[in-house]
Every structure is written in structure tokens, then in C-alpha cells.
Amino acid sequence: MIDVDLVKALASDKRLQILDWLRDPERHFPPQRDGDLVRDGVCSLLIAEKLGVSQPTCGAHLKILNRAGLLRAKKIKQWVFYRRDEVRIAEIKESLSGDW
Numbered sequence: 001m002i003d004v005d006l007v008k009a010l011a012s013d014k015r016l017q018i019l020d021w022l023r024d025p026e027r028h029f030p031p032q033r034d035g036d037l038v039r040d041g042v043c044s045l046l047i048a049e050k051l052g053v054s055q056p057t058c059g060a061h062l063k064i065l066n067r068a069g070l071l072r073a074k075k076i077k078q079w080v081f082y083r084r085d086e087v088r089i090a091e092i093k094e095s096l097s098g099d100w
Contacts, residue, residue, distance in 0.1 A: 006092065009068035014051060015061050019070060021050065022084045035076045041083030 009015055021028040025037040029046050048058035062082055065071045069088040074081045 003068070005064070005068040006070075009064050009070055012061065012064075014053070015065055018047060018051065018061060018065065018082075019084060019089075021047070022071070022082065025083070032081075034079060035074070035081045038083070040074055040076060041072070041081035043079050043081050045079065047082065 022042060025042050029037055029042050029050065031037070032043055032046065035041065035043065044058060044062055045055065047062065048055045051058055051061075053061075062071065062073070062080075066073050066082070069085055070092075071082045072085050074083075
């Protein structure tokens with residue numbers, strides 16, 4: 001069965017770029033005042049800035065990635081931080097490499 005949320009998440013160059021950046025957040029993002037880049041994730045504001053889009057546009061991309069299970073969200077104070085769900089990503093890669 002095809003996971004429509006997953007296909008939608010992977011159908012955007014911007015969303016793929018976010019996933020790539022979050023693979024190594026310390027390399028791609030500056031230190032944050034709140035939240036550890038690796039343990040807690042990257043603040044959505046930093047992702048929007050780096051992506052060159054508005055916060056609402058970035059939020060829509062992050063919501064799609066989160067719904068597909070590719071990201072985990074964590075709220076700290078008034079901010080939401082995102083990091084990759086490596087277990088889910090590994091499961092997806094394994095299922096996509098299986099026999100058709």
C-alpha cells in the first residue's frame with residue numbers, strides 16, 4: 001500500500017533539502033539560544049530563513065514531513081524544533097528497497 005503522506009513529503013525539492021540539512025544540523029545551522037541542534041532539533045525559524053521562505057510556508061513543509069513520519073517535532077517555550085526520525089527513515093528505505 002502506498003503511503004500518500006510519504007509520497008507527498010518526498011515530492012518537493014524544498015522538503016528534500018530540509019531533510020538533508022537536518023541530517024547534519026550542526027553543519028548547516030548556527031547554534032541556538034534554546035534547544036540543542038542535535039538532541040532537540042532545529043528551530044523552525046532557522047529552517048525558514050535558510051530555505052528562503054516565509055514562516056507559514058516553511059511550517060507547511062514541516063507539517064507535511066512530520067505527518068509522513070520523517071520528522072519529530074518538539075516544543076520548547078514558544079518555538080517548535082524539528083529533527084529527523086532516523087528509525088522511521090530507515091524503515092522507509094528498507095521497505096522501498098524490497099521486492100516489487
